Amino acid sequence: MLGRNIQRFYVASGLAxxxxxxxxxxxxxxxxxxxxxxxxxxGETRTLRGRLITSGDPNTLLLLHEDNRxxxxxxxxxxxxxxxxSGFEFDSRDKVIKSLRNEFGSDFNMHQTAHYIICxxxxxxxxxxxxxxxxxxxxxxxxxxxxxxxxxxxxxxxxVVVVHKNQISFKKHVEGDxxxxxxxxxxxxxxxxxRINLYDLSRLTERQEKMISxxxxxxxxxxxxxxxxxxxxxxxxxxxxxxxxxxxxxFNSGMIRRLSYTSLWLSEGMAIYFxxxxxxxxxxxxxxxxxxxxxxxxxxxxxQNGQLLxxxxxxxxDEVFRSxxxxxxxxxxxxxxxxxxxxxxxxxxRSFVKMQRxxxxxxxxxxxxxxxxxxxxxxxxxSQLEDEFLNYMKQLR
Numbered sequence: 001m002l003g004r005n006i007q008r009f010y011v012a013s014g015l016a017x018x019x020x021x022x023x024x025x026x027x028x029x030x031x032x033x034x035x036x037x038x039x040x041x042x043g044e045t046r047t048l049r050g051r052l053i054t055s056g057d058p059n060t061l062l063l064l065h066e067d068n069r070x071x072x073x074x075x076x077x078x079x080x081x082x083x084x085x086s087g088f089e090f091d092s093r094d095k096v097i098k099s100l101r102n103e104f105g106s107d108f109n110m111h112q113t114a115h116y117i118i119c120x121x122x123x124x125x126x127x128x129x130x131x132x133x134x135x136x137x138x139x140x141x142x143x144x145x146x147x148x149x150x151x152x153x154x155x156x157x158x159x160v161v162v163v164h165k166n167q168i169s170f171k172k173h174v175e176g177d178x179x180x181x182x183x184x185x186x187x188x189x190x191x192x193x194x195r196i197n198l199y200d201l202s203r204l205t206e207r208q209e210k211m212i213s214x215x216x217x218x219x220x221x222x223x224x225x226x227x228x229x230x231x232x233x234x235x236x237x238x239x240x241x242x243x244x245x246x247x248x249x250x251f252n253s254g255m256i257r258r259l260s261y262t263s264l265w266l267s268e269g270m271a272i273y274f275x276x277x278x279x280x281x282x283x284x285x286x287x288x289x290x291x292x293x294x295x296x297x298x299x300x301x302x303x304q305n306g307q308l309l310x311x312x313x314x315x316x317x318d319e320v321f322r323s324x325x326x327x328x329x330x331x332x333x334x335x336x337x338x339x340x341x342x343x344x345x346x347x348x349x350r351s352f353v354k355m356q357r358x359x360x361x362x363x364x365x366x367x368x369x370x371x372x373x374x375x376x377x378x379x380x381x382x383s384q385l386e387d388e389f390l391n392y393m394k395q396l397r
Contacts, residue, residue, distance in 0.1 A: 001188040002247055002267060034088050038080040039073060051088045056363035066091050067099060068194045070259055090157045115155060120163040122205045125224040130163055130241060133283050137245045144288045148350055153254040161196040166206060170199035187240040189247035191258045196244045201233035229279050238277035238284040246274040260359040263370060264318045268331060269338030291396060298332040299393060309333055311386045315374050316367040340389050345378065352377045
C-alpha cells in the first residue's frame, strides 16, 4: 500500500531547480544550494531548510529535507525565501539513527544492514530477519530490472524501516498518517517520510515474552523465525514486507518519482508481482515474479462470478482502489494485469514504466490522458488485449 496525498504542488517562478534529466529523481550534488523558507505556522514564524523541488501547483511549495522527507507548504504561508550555495546533503547514517532515537525513544532499538536502518521494538531476531529479507529483495530488484535495462540509480543513502511488535504500537505511531484505516492496514510505505511502517502479524515478541514468563527459552534465531513462518499469518506477513519494500525501492531508484502521478494499477500490481512468499525458504521469500496464488484465487473468483472490473475503468482511474466494494478486486486484477504484461509484452511494459518518470510531482492527469498513455504503448485494441489477458490467466497455475 502507498501512503500518498493526491494534491498538486508548486515552485515559484524563477527558482533554480536541480532535477535530473527526465526527472528520474532528485540530483542533490553540491551544485545544488540550500533554500531557507520563513513560514507562518499557526501565527508563529518558523524557518525551514531544504531543497525546493519542482512541482505543478501554483499555490503550494514542495520542500525536500535533509532527512529525505518531502514537506508540502502552502504558498500563502510562506513569508520569505533565501537561497545559498552551501550545498545540500542528506543526513549521515549516524544522524538518521540519532534522529530516530529521539523520535521513538528508548523502547525502540536499531539494526543496520548495508542498505537499511531498521528501527524496532520487536525481539532483535525479528528485526534482523526483516533486514535480511529486505536485503534479499534489494539484490533481486536490481538484478531483475538490470536484466531488463531498467536504467535504475543506486540507492546511496540508507532506507528507514520502522517495525512494531504489535498493532497497538503501530497504531500509536501511524494514526496521524492513516487515521481510522490503521485498524486494517498491516504496513505501508509513505512517499512523504520515505519510510516503511509495519508490524509483526505473528506477534512473535509477545509470544516469546509469554514463553519466558513460563520458564521456557525462546530458542535459536532460526527457531524463532521458524515460529514466524509457521504462523497462520506468515504468507501475509512476508508479502507485506516485500510489497512495501518494493514500493520503497521503486521511489528511491529512479523508477518512479515520489509524489508524482503513477496509476495505482501499475504501482500496486508491480509490488504484488514482487511480493509472492516462499515459506519453504529460511527468509520466507526467494524470487521475483512467482505466481501469486493468493491473488490468482481471487481473480478466478471474480471471473467465475462475473465481477471483474472493466479494464478501461482500472486503467483510467484510481477510484476502484478507494471503494471498499472494489478495492480487493482492484488489487487482484492489477497483479494479474502486471503479470500478463510483463510475461507477454516485456519491452512495452518497460517503456510504459519509464514514461512514469516524466510526471511532475503531484500533478494530476486526466482519465483520458491515463488511457491514451496506455494505448500509446500497448495499442488501441483494448477488447482484443482483454480477451488475450483473460485467456492467458485461465491457463496460469
